[in-house]
Amino acid sequence: MYEKKIEEELDCGIRVAFKIFGGKWKLCIIDAINRGIARPVDIHKSIPNATLRVIEIQLAELLFFGVVDKCSEEIYPKKSEYKLTAIGESLLPLLNQIDTWGAKHSEFVKERQSELIDSE
Amino acid sequence: MYEKKIEEELDCGIRVAFKIFGGKWKLCIIDAINRGIARPVDIHKSIPNATLRVIEIQLAELLFFGVVDKCSEEIYPKKSEYKLTAIGESLLPLLNQIDTWGAKHSEFVKERQSELIDSE
DNA sequence: ACAATAACCGAAAAAAGATTCGGTATACTA
């Protein structure tokens, strides 16, 4: 894992939380796993905008911080299954609130966004 | 504002939400404003780890997306005051949950972090 | 007149994070 050059603030709950799930696709990955999508390829299929590589990297980080658990069967076609730990599950209410809030404001954000683009 | 080269996913609530408040210090800034800290210098004092410049930039983005409002009095010492809009206030329950969740797991994260550093 | 303070802004540089690409290993299937 990459070594930071700027000291991290871990005395602030917000910053700790972002360290755990602030990655571009982490909450989407957690959401997918929660919906029963367990294997990397399938997670990738459910989030086509994310590359498989970034899913692997972020899964490894989630694993490192105990948000997900991995059970690898070392048989054909190398079958790894990820599931949420207790920590991961404790994130679900948050995840749902964030998703709901975002969905509620998505039209407004898109509008604002297109104004930016139009004004060029 | 920086022009993105990679198309953004705005059909996913999570991604929309992160577009609005995913910046490194945005939730901290919103929290400060909510606590009655209204002026950029004071926000900076309350978040010393963030540079004044990044607070300015993120305030401008929050303003652009209607999360905060600005009332500038054009008098000495150029007194700008920021306050939350309805959208900004609708973020507060989320903010509190994120902060609480993070605070609850901060010790665990710090431990895991130090294991990484020790193993070098 | 001059220092100090506040709120900016622009641009370059640095840092962090994501993406692309090519590789390994394994084992089934045709």
Place this chain on the structure above:
DNA sequence: TAGTATACCGAATCTTTTTTCGGTTATTGT
């Protein structure tokens, strides 16, 4: 045996975000 699928890794590159730094403007206190 060759082809396909899965999981994963390393490294280079690219993108995005943050930081650093040096302005500008305006007003008050000395």
